[in-house]
Amino acid sequence: MITLLFLCAYFCAFSFVLGFMPMEWERRPTLEALGMSPLAKKKKRKIFSLLFAASVINRPLCKGPVRARLIKDLSVARVNLTPEEFFLVKEIGVLVILVLTYPSVSPEYIFGWIAMGFVGGYMVPEFWLKARIKKIKNTIVKELPDAIDLLGLCVNAGLDFMLSLKWVVEKSAPSVMIDELNTILQEINVGKTRRDAIKDLAGRYELPDLSTFSRTLIQADKMGTSVTEALNILSEDMRISRYRRGEQMALKAPMKMLVPLLAFIFPVVGILVAGPILIDFMENNPFKQVAR
Numbered sequence: 001m002i003t004l005l006f007l008c009a010y011f012c013a014f015s016f017v018l019g020f021m022p023m024e025w026e027r028r029p030t031l032e033a034l035g036m037s038p039l040a041k042k043k044k045r046k047i048f049s050l051l052f053a054a055s056v057i058n059r060p061l062c063k064g065p066v067r068a069r070l071i072k073d074l075s076v077a078r079v080n081l082t083p084e085e086f087f088l089v090k091e092i093g094v095l096v097i098l099v100l101t102y103p104s105v106s107p108e109y110i111f112g113w114i115a116m117g118f119v120g121g122y123m124v125p126e127f128w129l130k131a132r133i134k135k136i137k138n139t140i141v142k143e144l145p146d147a148i149d150l151l152g153l154c155v156n157a158g159l160d161f162m163l164s165l166k167w168v169v170e171k172s173a174p175s176v177m178i179d180e181l182n183t184i185l186q187e188i189n190v191g192k193t194r195r196d197a198i199k200d201l202a203g204r205y206e207l208p209d210l211s212t213f214s215r216t217l218i219q220a221d222k223m224g225t226s227v228t229e230a231l232n233i234l235s236e237d238m239r240i241s242r243y244r245r246g247e248q249m250a251l252k253a254p255m256k257m258l259v260p261l262l263a264f265i266f267p268v269v270g271i272l273v274a275g276p277i278l279i280d281f282m283e284n285n286p287f288k289q290v291a292r
Helices: 002-018 031-035 038-061 065-076 083-104 107-156 161-171 176-189 194-205 208-223 227-283 286-291
Strands: none
Touching: 038 083, 065 083, 065 107, 065 194, 083 107, 107 161, 107 176, 107 208, 107 227, 161 176, 176 194, 194 208, 208 227
16 A cells, blocks of 8 residues: 555656656757768668558548548648558558557457557557647647738738738748648649639638638628728737637636646645555554554
């Protein structure tokens, strides 16, 4: 019992320290990447190309709605893979899980082990893809008001919408929203209409803020109203929406803090307060003296 209490205390302290660590580490070039010769890089690319060439066998699995969904999700997540290659990653994940867990499997649980490997290998890449899509969508929602402000400032300065879009893309730092605006600019330059390009952006991500942005610009284009006024109103609405979203997150924070409070802080306090009393009670048990 004492060992279990000390393990619990150690786990709580470790989790408390882990909470102060940054979630994203600084990315630095490794010595392996710096010292890799062009021939080694070429061999590495050739290995991956041969590996992904085997993904052709997954073509019967990627048809119809499954293929359409994967193409859309991979495009939104900015993953440079085809649906067949993504299925190949799942199959490799199944093999890795089965190989790693094989030494600890009993013969009577062989079917459960195989089912666990298939489910884990199939679901882990899906969870990773969904998490990446969610992260990119949150980034777009966060960056959209700033992009609208820049477009509004350029239009107010006398530029038309296309020149404003080009200026914002060229002068802004690379980001998810700027990349999407650059995509709109390129699509318009190759012949797609402005309405279709903006509408495709909203349909690709299915975000309410992007839908409002595209609907406002399309309506201003159809009605012939001033884009300047539309962008100013839209910018103000986006700011209010982001402020309300922040208030909503702030109201949810106490409920979210309750879980780690009950799981980590209260057990530590209980161990610090009741631990010495429990140890003293076990060493000098008064009931033993009464029994004598």
